[in-house]
Amino acid sequence: MTTEVQLRRDALGTVRILARDAALVDGEARFAVESFALTANNVTYAAHGVDMRYWDFYPAADSWGIVPVWGFARCVESRAAGVAADDRFYGYWPFADAAVLQPAKVTQRGFVDGAAHRAALPSVYNGYARVTAAMGDAATYALFRPLYLTSFLLEASLAGAADTLLVSSASAKTALGLAQSAKARGGVKIVGLTSPGNRAFVVTTGYYDEVVSYPEAAALTIEGTVAYADFAGDGALRAAIHTRFSDRLTRSLVIGDTHWETSGQTVRLAGPRPEFFFAPTVLGEQIATLGQAGFDAAVEAGWTAFVASTAPWLRIATIDGLDAAAAAWTRLAGGDVDPAVGLIVRPKGAA
Secondary structure, three states: OEEEEEEEOOEEEEEEEEEEOOOOOOOOEEEEEEEEEEOHHHHHHHHOOOOOOHHHOOOOOOOEEOOEEEEEEEEEEEOOOOOOOOOEEEEEEEOEOEEEEOEEOOOOOEEEEOOHHHOOOOHHHOEEEEOOHHHOOHHHHHHHHHHHHHHHHHHHHHOOOOOEEEEOOOOOHHHHHHHHHHHHHOOOEEEEEEOHHHHHHHHHHOOOOEEEEHHHHHHOOOOOOEEEEEOOOOHHHHHHHHHHHHHHEEEEEEOOOOOHHHOOOOOOOOOOOOEEOOHHHHHHHHHHHHHHHHHHHHHHHHHHHHHHHHOOOOEEEEEEOHHHHHHHHHHHHOOOOOOOEEEEEEOOOOO
8 A cells, every 4th residue: 555645736735645555567666665855846846747747757646746755765565677675775756655666777776767657757867776875874865965966967057157156045955055066166156045034044054155135135236247046936036136137147047946836937037038957958968078987976076075064054854654744745835944954754654
């Protein structure tokens, strides 16, 4: 029996919990989801569930969707060659306590899900890595590893683009990774935009040279050229930034929709046309430039430095059971989560 948390596609804070059963067929394996992270990144997946096809990874019926999450799972039943009971994997699971996948291209490092409905979806989300000691702390890995890769790719894409990097939703975990990576490279001023309530936390991280509350954004003074990394997805804020900096704005990247309820944009903006940042595309470009080995080494070095930098401010909060996780999702979708807290869900509670 699998228990799933499903979201209303047109009202992301509305959830339901359903249980269903499915027998395995040859080539499939059943995994018990042990733990996963809930972050603003998952809200972005839900907000772009249709246009970026995030709902398609774990389909649900009618107007409901299952948001994908990053975490760890253990095989509990297998009819797939190369995957055995008790094998553990890290990857892209459903917001649920179990999942049935079709492991293909199985190696000692992991496998890809060979399900037909995932064949046309971005391959970066279809790989499952065998759990190793090198992954370190499971909670930190689940919270930040997939987000950090996006942070790394964003920083690589924006490096040298402007004198100042302006980051909205500066408390979001991917935004923090971007800011820390940009600060490590140097040569750019980093300014964070955040809510008044989160300003003190954002300052505490030390990743930003200046932190500004949203009400002050329209009067923000920045010298030279500006690149905008838009994690908030707030159309009114985006328009204010474009109006303020106009021809000094060199890039305007839309990464997330942590403010998904106000993300609409219907008017032509001053300055460059906003671009939606799609990590898999930049991933391919970086591997082509650095080579696979060079890219992997750069990511690992950046990851190690970022994890070390979180120690002074990160607090892990464990959520046991899907009922509690559904309630936490509602708060997360509504923006009611302490940014210093990393949410880790254990669908079946303590082991």
